Amino acid sequence: MDERICGLRDSLVGLDSEKVKENVNSALRRRVEPVEIVNSLADGMRMVGERYEAGEFFLPELMMAGEIMKEAMAIITPYLKRSEMAQRMGKVVLGTVEGDLHDIGKNIVKIMLTSAGFEVVDLGADVSVKEFVESVRKEEPKIVGMSALLTSTMDGMKEVVDELKKEGLRKGLKILIGGAPIDGDFAKRIGADAYGKDAMDAVRKAKILVGAES
Amino acid sequence: MNHRERVLAAVEHEEPDRVPVDLGGTVAGIHRGAYENLKRHLCFKLETVLYDMMQQIALVDESVLKRFDVDTRHVRSSPLAKAPKKTLSDGSYIDSWGVKRVKAGYYYDMPSDGHPLRDASVEEVDDYPWPDPHESAQEAIEYMGKRVKYLHEETDYAVVYSSSGSFFEKSWYLTGFQRFFTDLIRNPSYVCRVMDKVVDCGLKFESEVLPEIGDYIDIVRFSDDLAMQSGPLLSLEMYRKYIKPRQRRVFQLAESKTDAKIFYHCCGSASYFFDDLAEIGVDIVNPVQVSAENMDTRMLKEKFGDELCFWGAIDTQRVLPYGTTKDVEEEVKRRIRDLAPNGGYVLCAVHNIQPDVPPENIVAMYDAAKRWGIYPIT
Numbered sequence: 001m002d003e004r005i006c007g008l009r010d011s012l013v014g015l016d017s018e019k020v021k022e023n024v025n026s027a028l029r030r031r032v033e034p035v036e037i038v039n040s041l042a043d044g045m046r047m048v049g050e051r052y053e054a055g056e057f058f059l060p061e062l063m064m065a066g067e068i069m070k071e072a073m074a075i076i077t078p079y080l081k082r083s084e085m086a087q088r089m090g091k092v093v094l095g096t097v098e099g100d101l102h103d104i105g106k107n108i109v110k111i112m113l114t115s116a117g118f119e120v121v122d123l124g125a126d127v128s129v130k131e132f133v134e135s136v137r138k139e140e141p142k143i144v145g146m147s148a149l150l151t152s153t154m155d156g157m158k159e160v161v162d163e164l165k166k167e168g169l170r171k172g173l174k175i176l177i178g179g180a181p182i183d184g185d186f187a188k189r190i191g192a193d194a195y196g197k198d199a200m201d202a203v204r205k206a207k208i209l210v211g212a213e214s
Numbered sequence: 215m216n217h218r219e220r221v222l223a224a225v226e227h228e229e230p231d232r233v234p235v236d237l238g239g240t241v242a243g244i245h246r247g248a249y250e251n252l253k254r255h256l257c258f259k260l261e262t263v264l265y266d267m268m269q270q271i272a273l274v275d276e277s278v279l280k281r282f283d284v285d286t287r288h289v290r291s292s293p294l295a296k297a298p299k300k301t302l303s304d305g306s307y308i309d310s311w312g313v314k315r316v317k318a319g320y321y322y323d324m325p326s327d328g329h330p331l332r333d334a335s336v337e338e339v340d341d342y343p344w345p346d347p348h349e350s351a352q353e354a355i356e357y358m359g360k361r362v363k364y365l366h367e368e369t370d371y372a373v374v375y376s377s378s379g380s381f382f383e384k385s386w387y388l389t390g391f392q393r394f395f396t397d398l399i400r401n402p403s404y405v406c407r408v409m410d411k412v413v414d415c416g417l418k419f420e421s422e423v424l425p426e427i428g429d430y431i432d433i434v435r436f437s438d439d440l441a442m443q444s445g446p447l448l449s450l451e452m453y454r455k456y457i458k459p460r461q462r463r464v465f466q467l468a469e470s471k472t473d474a475k476i477f478y479h480c481c482g483s484a485s486y487f488f489d490d491l492a493e494i495g496v497d498i499v500n501p502v503q504v505s506a507e508n509m510d511t512r513m514l515k516e517k518f519g520d521e522l523c524f525w526g527a528i529d530t531q532r533v534l535p536y537g538t539t540k541d542v543e544e545e546v547k548r549r550i551r552d553l554a555p556n557g558g559y560v561l562c563a564v565h566n567i568q569p570d571v572p573p574e575n576i577v578a579m580y581d582a583a584k585r586w587g588i589y590p591i592t
């Protein structure tokens with residue numbers, strides 16, 4: 001790793017937002033390739049994710065790291081070339097299904113997907129089947145991500161899957177679902193491609209779905 | 215053994231004649247959709263009275279409670295009509311803390327613009343129009359004083375009082391989840407200021423209410439969800455630094471005003487906090503969300519069964535909505551076998567019975583509890 005950005009990854013894992021910004025600005029001043037800076041931050045986010053999964057970090061740490069990442073990306077993005085942006089992971093359309101206003105989990109997934117390099121189109125909560133379908137038509141994402149907290153709303157996911165199929169939009173599109181009552185069996189049953197147990201798992205599955213990881 | 219004795223024996227970790235059962239209130243209640251279906255199924259011609267606005271819970275009629283031989287009766291501090299401070303033209307409302315609630319599907323929930331302190335500074339927290347605890351306490355005493363006295367003196371049910379003691383959740387309702395959770399790291403003084411304001415309101419309220427009703431209640435209920443399905447929301451270290459000391463103050467006040475047992479509701483993978491909760495005076499944990507991580511009932515009983523009474527545990531996420539009546543009966547038998555030996559178990563659904571639970575399964579749950587809950591448990 002470029003020694004001018006050695007401290008960057010660790011300051012992110014240390015959840016020190018001021019230091020991260022300082023390190024990013026100083027790296028840019030010293031003409032470190034912006035892509036290298038992003039890679040270093042992504043490495044930090046990967047470590048944050050590992051700590052979360054190991055039970056060393058919890059939601060406050062995870063969400064804080066996501067916020068710091070967002071702030072850092074806001075500084076770096078103007079320096080990234082268009083081609084470098086396009087190399088990123090691809091687009092995800094994300095939302096909580098109809099009848100369900102619970103968006104905390106979905107928002108954490110959004111932070112983590114964005115941190116991992118995905119471009120996220122967030123449709124918010126209580127998103128109708130029609131809204132999902134229209135957004136897929138318009139945004140042409142690689143993945144549709146759906147979230148539900150309630151057993152009474154999770155069947156709405158199947159309606160979205162069915163409708164996408166009916167509209168001829170399902171081909172080449174991956175569907176990733178998650179939320180407290182969801183499991184792998186349910187995902188299989190409704191014809192989704194993958195299920196994320198939590199935000200970290202969702203990112204891992206999203207990477208697999210777009211072929212960035214196996 | 216009467217209803218109250220049955221519940222209190224269980225809570226005291228003694229074996230009653232049979233496993234007590236609960237239905238009612240706002241964490242062991244029933245959504246009005248499920249209640250409508252249940253009434254139809256039982257051929258009870260009753261009007262549905264709403265008990266909780268946000269969760270759309272029905273007030274369970276005496277005839278239904280008697281049908282299931284429910285051992286408890288619930289009281290809360292305010293009538294439903296008091297809940298919305300202001301109703302807006304689109305049907306949404308502002309609650310007594312200033313948090314906005316919007317109807318979506320089966321419930322009311324908070325929209326992202328519903329958190330009034332989302333952008334506030336530490337100083338602005340002080341200037342926020344906090345509810346007047348004295349005024350609400352007087353209203354609460356007026357509203358429920360006679361009923362608790364009646365329940366205690368004229369009936370033999372165990373009286374469960376839903377206190378105002380939730381502060382962690384109320385605090386993040388005010389600040390929004392994202393702000394609260396990141397400010398636990400970035401700006402803890404803000405988070406603490408909000409929590410202290412909420413705790414103070416609750417303490418002032420209860421220091422007026424509990425002396426009036428304390429002799430008539432058997433259980434005082436507190437609630438704050440510290441966990442989610444897959445694990446705790448925050449680390450033990452952070453919990454011990456920011457949440458536990460405030461819980462201790464709240465429970466200590468209750469202990470100084472009433473002999474009622476302390477009931478604590480925490481959804482999700484709550485077992486992470488059980489040792490700490492027992493240490494600061496919690497007697498009963500609810501809802502025992504068996505579908506969450508580290509909530510296996512056999513493990514819970516072995517590890518925490520000497521200290522804590524378990525209240526709930528019949529799976530609302532899979533078995534009650536999707537199982538057959540036979541599955542429900544097996545679930546009831548399993549939880550009784552795991553949790554009921556030596557007392558320490560009150561049976562009901564994990565949290566409120568949801569609208570997708572068939573009435574047959576509700577009946578099956580209570581009938582099985584009565585059939586298989588006779589001590590000694592084999």
